Amino acid sequence: MKDHTGRRRRSLPLRMRPRVSWAKQQPTWQAARPALIAGALKRAAARPSGNWYVIGASRDIGSGPRPFGRTVGGVEIVAWRTETGELRAGPGxxxxxxxxxxxxxxxxGxxxxxxxxxxxxxxxxxxxxPFPAHDDGVLAWVRLDALGGETPLDRPVVPRRPERGAVDAVFTAVGRCEPEDIVANRLDPWHxxxxxxxxxVDLTVVSVPEGPQGDDGADTDDGFVVDVSFKVAGRLVVPVRAAFTAPEPRTVVMHITGGEGVGSIVETHATPLGTDGRGVPRTAVVEAVVATSDRPGFVGARAVAPALRPLMRWAAGRLWxxxxxYAERRRQLRSSGRFPG
Ligand code: FES
Ligand SMILES: [Fe+2]
Incomplete structure (x- = not known):
């Protein structure tokens, strides 16, 4: 197939799959052992964050006249940019x-x-x-040492991202749960x-973490590998292989390691906001999709190729x-002592 410039286009890796009814899928509950998920969650919690918290998308903090406000762990924060575009933050x-x-x-400024x-x-x-602030180009972070209580790090633990020609989208939602409930949901790929x-469709968990292999327990092999197909339309699907890891206590990263969009990532960050009037915790999910492709022409704004839209939609509201x-239910069960894990 040729595009309007006459160049040859690689056909999309779409597959047509036979319709299989939802109830006839292979059940995954036997494989999704609660202890396995709990172990991965515990190891994630033990990794250093250096007290850094994602406050939002970099582009949400513009250079206009309106400052950006966010409450993290009950701490009111204001953030803005200097005349040269540097991020500044402090108590609100x-x-x-x-x-x-x-x-x-x-x-x-x-x-x-x-x-x-x-x-x-x-x-x-x-x-x-002021609070230390960091703009990684996609997300804005602040360091709250009194809230985190860990040894501070100069920089947040930012996942490795695609180097060239990437397109990013950031999605934010708020739930009545704690960060660990968000992370636990992400460390259950079987659902x-x-x-x-x-x-x-057609989700298969290819490998599960064996536990920490290095002295610091932070080896990047400590993750889940999943083969899954994104539904595009009807019976058309795009198969990919994805690896899920938790580089720090409030982040889970999905790297696309095979299929369309190799190198693309979805980062899920859970930021505690504080408790509401009835003492129920609230947590923001800030999810960044950084998509790339080796297709010719995947540079700049017109880059969101049709085959990548399902990946970009990973971050869409329906999923979250x-x-x-799921995360709110887990928090409810935990707080009432009924959690089965
Ligand atoms: S100048 Fe800010 S409250 Fe008075
Ligand atoms: Fe999910």
Whole structure:
């Protein structure tokens, strides 16, 4: 097939699969041993985060006049950019009389409080101490040492991403659960084609983690490898191989290691927000899809090839509506002592 420029196009790796009814799939519950998931979760929890928390997509913090506000672990945060585009962050209450700085204005890279005009350029001022901030090009992070309580790291643990020609999309949702419930959902790949039959079919878990192999327990082989097909339309599917790892306690990464979009990743970050009025924890899922392809022409904005759309949709709301229901259910069972794991 040739495109409009007359160049030859590689055909998409679409496969037509016979229709199999949902109930006739191979059950996965025997393989999805609770102890296996719990072990992977425990090892993830033991890895260092250096007290870094994802606060949102880099592009959500623009250079316009509106600061960005987010509460992490009950800590109110304001973030903005300097005139040269650097990320700045600090406590979200004005050090004068406590105005919410998220509602203030950024003027020439400085936050100017809308109550009485106090200016913060990102350096310490009148008891206001900035938080270390990091922009990795896709996501924005802040370091909250008092909240994390770990040994601080200079930089967050950012997963290895595709190097060239990548397109990213970031999706955020909030659930009534804790970060570990989000991570536990992601470390259960067996639910894919049962719980999300509209997106996935033919899911096979190829290998499961054997446990830590290095002294620090952080070997990247400590993950799940899954063969799965993304549903495109009707009986058309795109088969891929994906590896799931947890590089730090609040992050699970899916690398596409075979099939269409090799090198693409989906990063799921769980950021604790705090508790609501009834003491129920709330957690934000910030999911970044960084997609790439070795197809000619996969550069720039027109890069989202039809075959990659299912991958980009991995981050879409429908999946996370269901996955948050899973995570919220897990949190409910844990808090009432009924969790079976
Ligand atoms: S509360 Fe911000 S300047 Fe007064
Ligand atoms: Fe899921």
């Amino acid at each position: 209450a004005c050090p004068h009389l406590g105005a919410p700085l998220r509602d203030s204005r950024v003027v020439c 400085t936050v100017v409080c809308h109550w009485h005009g106090l200016s913060l350029d990102g350096g310490p001022f009148a008891g206001w101490e 894919g084609s049962w719980f999300h039959p509209y997106s996935f 509506r269901d996955d948050l229901a």
